Amino acid sequence: MKQLTIIKIGGNVIDNSENLHQFLLDFTALPGEKILVHGGGKIATELGESLGIEAKMFEGRRITDIETLRVVTMVYAGLINKNMVAQLQAKGSNAIGLTGADGNIIKAKKRPVKEIDYGFVGDLDDNSVSAATLDSLLKAGLVPVLCAITHDGDTQLLNTNADTIASSVAVAMSSLYETRLVYCFEKKGVLKDVNDDASVVREIKVEEFDDLKADGTVQGGMIPKLHNAFEAIKKGVSAVYIGKADELNELANGTFGTKMLG
Numbered sequence: 001m002k003q004l005t006i007i008k009i010g011g012n013v014i015d016n017s018e019n020l021h022q023f024l025l026d027f028t029a030l031p032g033e034k035i036l037v038h039g040g041g042k043i044a045t046e047l048g049e050s051l052g053i054e055a056k057m058f059e060g061r062r063i064t065d066i067e068t069l070r071v072v073t074m075v076y077a078g079l080i081n082k083n084m085v086a087q088l089q090a091k092g093s094n095a096i097g098l099t100g101a102d103g104n105i106i107k108a109k110k111r112p113v114k115e116i117d118y119g120f121v122g123d124l125d126d127n128s129v130s131a132a133t134l135d136s137l138l139k140a141g142l143v144p145v146l147c148a149i150t151h152d153g154d155t156q157l158l159n160t161n162a163d164t165i166a167s168s169v170a171v172a173m174s175s176l177y178e179t180r181l182v183y184c185f186e187k188k189g190v191l192k193d194v195n196d197d198a199s200v201v202r203e204i205k206v207e208e209f210d211d212l213k214a215d216g217t218v219q220g221g222m223i224p225k226l227h228n229a230f231e232a233i234k235k236g237v238s239a240v241y242i243g244k245a246d247e248l249n250e251l252a253n254g255t256f257g258t259k260m261l262g
C-alpha cells in the first residue's frame with residue numbers, strides 16, 4: 001500500500017509567520033502523498049472580538065451562532081486557507097484549498113441540541129469523508145488543504161473542529177493508503193509538565209489516557225486532541241504523532257514528539 005501523511009496544524013502556529021514558514025517548508029519536503037488540515041481558532045476569536053462578537057467555547061468546541069459562522073467561514077475558508085495555499089504554491093507544493101462542501105468532501109450533521117446548543121457545529125461519522133474524491137485529487141498530483149468548514153448537503157455550512165476533521169480524514173483514507181496522522185502545534189509533544197518543553201512523553205498507550213486526564217497531566221484542548229488521536233488508531237490509522245510544527249523534519253528519524261500506541 002502507498003503511504004499517505006495527514007498533517008493537522010493548529011491556530012497558534014498559523015498565527016506565527018516564522019513558525020508557519022518553517023512548517024510549510026518541512027511539509028513540502030515530506031516525501032509521499034500528503035493532505036494538510038488546518039485550524040485557526042485563535043485568529044477567528046481575535047477577528048470576532050474586533051467585530052464585537054465574543055467567542056464562546058464549551059469543552060474545546062466553539063458555540064457557533066450565525067454571526068460566528070460568518071466569521072469562521074471568512075477566516076478558515078478564506079483568509080487562512082487561501083494564504084496557506086499561496087505559500088505552499090511558492091514553496092513548490094501544488095496545493096488546492098477546500099472546505100468540506102467543495103466536491104462534497106466532508107458532509108457533517110448539525111450537532112443536536114442537548115444541554116448545550118452549539119449552533120452551527122457539524123459532527124462527523126464514519127461515512128462523512130469522501131475518500132474517493134480526495135484520492136482523485138492526490139492522483140492528479142494535488143495537495144488538498146482542508147479547513148474546518150463542512151456542510152450538511154442541504155445548503156448549510158457548519159463549523160467542525162479541525163482535529164476531528166484530521167482524524168476522520170485519516171480513518172477514511174486508511175482504506176486506500178497506509179495512513180499516518182500528525183498533529184502539529186506549538187509544543188514539543190504531550191508534556192508531563194505543560195510549561196516544560198523538555199518533559200515530552202515519548203509514547204502514550206490508549207490505556208494510559210484516563211490516568212493522564214485524572215491526574216491533570218493533560219488538560220483543555222489536549223483532551224479532545226488525544227481522544228481524536230486514539231480514535232484514529234482504533235479505526236485503522238497506522239501511526240499517530242503529536243509534536244511541534246517546526247520540528248516536522250524529525251518525523252523521518254523517529255524523534256518527533258509523542259507517538260500514540262493502540
Ligand SMILES: Nc1ncnc2c1ncn2[C@@H]1O[C@H](COP(=O)(O)OP(=O)(O)O)[C@@H](O)[C@H]1O
Pocket residue numbers: 009010011012013039184185186187189190191192193194217218219220221222225
Ligand atoms: N500535557 C500537555 N502537553 C501539551 N499541551 C497541553 C497539555 N495539557 C494541555 N495542553 C494544552 O493543549 C493545547 C493544545 O490544544 P489546542 O489549543 O486545542 O491545540 P491546537 O492549537 O492544535 O488546536 C496546548 O496549547 C496546551 O496549552
Ligand SMILES: CC(=O)N[C@@H](CCC(=O)OP(=O)(O)O)C(=O)O
Pocket residue numbers: 009010011012038039040041042044060061062072121122148159160161162163
Ligand atoms: C466547532 C469548533 O470548535 N471548531 C473550531 C474549528 C477551528 C479549529 O479547530 O482551530 P484550531 O485547530 O486552531 O483550534 C473552532 O472554531 O475553533
